[in-house]
Amino acid sequence: MEVELTPPALHFQDVAATLGRHPIWSGATFALPAGALAALIGPNGSGKTTLLRIVLGTLAPSAGRVEVFGAPPRRGNRWVSLVPQRSELLDELALRARDLVMLGLTGHRWGLGLPSREEHARVEAALAAVDALAFADLPVGWLSGGQQKRLLIAQGLVHEAALLLLDEPFANLDLKGERELVALLTRLNRERGVTVIVDTHYLTTLLPVVTHVVCLLDGRPRLVPLEEVLTSALLTRLYGTPVEAVRVADGSLVIR
Ligand SMILES: Nc1ncnc2c1ncn2[C@@H]1O[C@H](COP(=O)(O)OP(=O)(O)OP(=O)(O)O)[C@@H](O)[C@H]1O
Numbered sequence: 001m002e003v004e005l006t007p008p009a010l011h012f013q014d015v016a017a018t019l020g021r022h023p024i025w026s027g028a029t030f031a032l033p034a035g036a037l038a039a040l041i042g043p044n045g046s047g048k049t050t051l052l053r054i055v056l057g058t059l060a061p062s063a064g065r066v067e068v069f070g071a072p073p074r075r076g077n078r079w080v081s082l083v084p085q086r087s088e089l090l091d092e093l094a095l096r097a098r099d100l101v102m103l104g105l106t107g108h109r110w111g112l113g114l115p116s117r118e119e120h121a122r123v124e125a126a127l128a129a130v131d132a133l134a135f136a137d138l139p140v141g142w143l144s145g146g147q148q149k150r151l152l153i154a155q156g157l158v159h160e161a162a163l164l165l166l167d168e169p170f171a172n173l174d175l176k177g178e179r180e181l182v183a184l185l186t187r188l189n190r191e192r193g194v195t196v197i198v199d200t201h202y203l204t205t206l207l208p209v210v211t212h213v214v215c216l217l218d219g220r221p222r223l224v225p226l227e228e229v230l231t232s233a234l235l236t237r238l239y240g241t242p243v244e245a246v247r248v249a250d251g252s253l254v255i256r
């Protein structure tokens with residue numbers, strides 16, 4: 001018999017989310033294995049960002065039990081890293097790109113001591129991993145949305161996050177940027193074993209590479225089999241408008 005040694009990345013047991021006094025979703029029971037590359041899909045306002053906040057530990061569930069790698073989520077957990085949906089703050093930042101990444105490593109001891117040689121080396125490695133060396137010395141505010149997103153991913157990488165959460169990372173990216181980001185996430189997932197969860201409406205580029213899909217439908221997050229996601233019926237129900245998923249000759253996916 002095979003024994004599961006690694007706890008799942010996420011374990012939800014009858015979890016509910018409430019914001020203010022509004023129930024957002026409930027009845028979430030699923031396990032997402034460590035090493036998954038998952039899409040989190042659902043219409044606007046269905047509670048995807050809310051779910052990520054619960055995983056991150058910045059919002060407590062209103063019911064049920066959540067475990068992240070076998071332990072309750074807690075704010076400031078360095079194993080979990082979030083690339084947020086909105087990051088306008090970065091546009092005002094005069095900090096150099098590499099210093100923003102360094103903060104991922106030293107932020108918790110802000111102002112206390114200079115980074116060590118080993119920490120500098122880790123920042124360089126993370127910048128290289130996301131292909132950001134070319135703009136590493138520019139102020140963050142000068143960078144494009146896609147470049148900023150890569151830095152935020154690097155920030156998660158320096159402290160060796162095992163779970164990377166990305167909230168609508170493709171917004172504002174052009175098609176090339178979208179493809180490059182999907183390639184980067186696939187690489188981090190396959191080569192470094194980082195578990196990745198991407199909350200997105202951009203399915204065409206992402207769905208062909210995902211291993212799992214968490215779908216927020218009818219007020220309940222659930223894990224859906226990949227084949228089911230690709231049926232036009234589910235996508236149509238999900239978005240409330242006729243949608244068709246078609247696999248074309250080269251194996252890529254067209255959603256129309
Ligand atoms: N403080 C709050 N009190 C009550 N309701 C809230 C509060 N904050 C957000 N909401 C509502 O909670 C719902 C879920 O929001 P959430 O941001 O999680 O959705 P989402 O699935 O991420 O949407 P999108 O695809 O637009 O990013 C929305 O309907 C939102 O209006």
Ligand SMILES: [Mg+2]
Nearest residue numbers: 048049085167
């Ligand atoms: Mg959202």
